[in-house]
Amino acid sequence: MTAIAPIARLTRGRRKKSVVGTPAGMIPKVRRPDFGFPADMPKWWWDNDPMKTLLLAALSASFPAGERFFIDSVRHYQDQITDPELQKAIRGFIGQEAHHSKEHQMLNGFLEERGIGLARLDREIHDFMNVLRKYTSPERQLAHTVAVEHFTALMAEEFLLKYDALEEMDPRMAPIWAWHAIEESEHKAVAFDVYKAIGGSEFVRVTEMMTVSVLFPVFSGIHLVQLMKESGELGNVKSWAKGFSYMFGKPGVFRKLLPAYLKYYSPDFHPWDHDARDLVEKAKKKWLGSWA
Numbered sequence: 001m002t003a004i005a006p007i008a009r010l011t012r013g014r015r016k017k018s019v020v021g022t023p024a025g026m027i028p029k030v031r032r033p034d035f036g037f038p039a040d041m042p043k044w045w046w047d048n049d050p051m052k053t054l055l056l057a058a059l060s061a062s063f064p065a066g067e068r069f070f071i072d073s074v075r076h077y078q079d080q081i082t083d084p085e086l087q088k089a090i091r092g093f094i095g096q097e098a099h100h101s102k103e104h105q106m107l108n109g110f111l112e113e114r115g116i117g118l119a120r121l122d123r124e125i126h127d128f129m130n131v132l133r134k135y136t137s138p139e140r141q142l143a144h145t146v147a148v149e150h151f152t153a154l155m156a157e158e159f160l161l162k163y164d165a166l167e168e169m170d171p172r173m174a175p176i177w178a179w180h181a182i183e184e185s186e187h188k189a190v191a192f193d194v195y196k197a198i199g200g201s202e203f204v205r206v207t208e209m210m211t212v213s214v215l216f217p218v219f220s221g222i223h224l225v226q227l228m229k230e231s232g233e234l235g236n237v238k239s240w241a242k243g244f245s246y247m248f249g250k251p252g253v254f255r256k257l258l259p260a261y262l263k264y265y266s267p268d269f270h271p272w273d274h275d276a277r278d279l280v281e282k283a284k285k286k287w288l289g290s291w292a
């Protein structure tokens, strides 16, 4: 475990130390790796399995438009932030998300060329984000980013870094997912800290998470079914059973992230209550090499 949570306290009479707030010096580092995807990559590059591969492909399709929205929602308030550390963190956040967007566009193009229809999904997400831009307040747009960032950090830490998902992938596909997961964990509190600094309402923060908790699985589920159908794998019972077991049975990655998800609804919640720096450090050594 990396040293010290500088802002630590004894929690209400209990003798347990907890991290409170973003650790000092936690500035997201902008790395600019350049991933290549070779032509002999297997079609089902995660565990040789259509459902697992297409689930990540559907998520990848949502990143470019989604991450542009996250950047804009934070940038809207950037001038109001007086804390120089948080200003630095915002620049790191924007740099990381911009580069995720760029690399996932390349990945999505590569998958599209191999017959996985991600361009339509990208357009749908883009249109949805424009609806949010048009009809919701800047405060709610930032709350949307805060909620999705909590989801992505949990998925990165609990789903990709903790279990053997990366080891199950083709070794030429794993690095982009490892890199993205590491950086999602590094910048998980930036949007939240901005939201708190501008005095964002608790009601909006919590109700937006409720909305995202319905929309995110529904969109992801619909997109997964569409991609399975287009790939001629809709009736692949074995793949569905294996995927569902992985998510909700054994190891049950989604089931296990439920407690950390529910903590979001506490008024004392902070993304760094869940400290995964040990997992991130291990993954950096293993997957990032000289970019770490």
Ligand SMILES: [Fe+2]
Pocket (backbone or CB within 6 Å): 067, 096, 097, 100, 180, 184
């Ligand atoms: Fe990202």
Ligand SMILES: [Fe+2]
Pocket (backbone or CB within 6 Å): 097, 149, 152, 184, 187
């Ligand atoms: Fe993010």
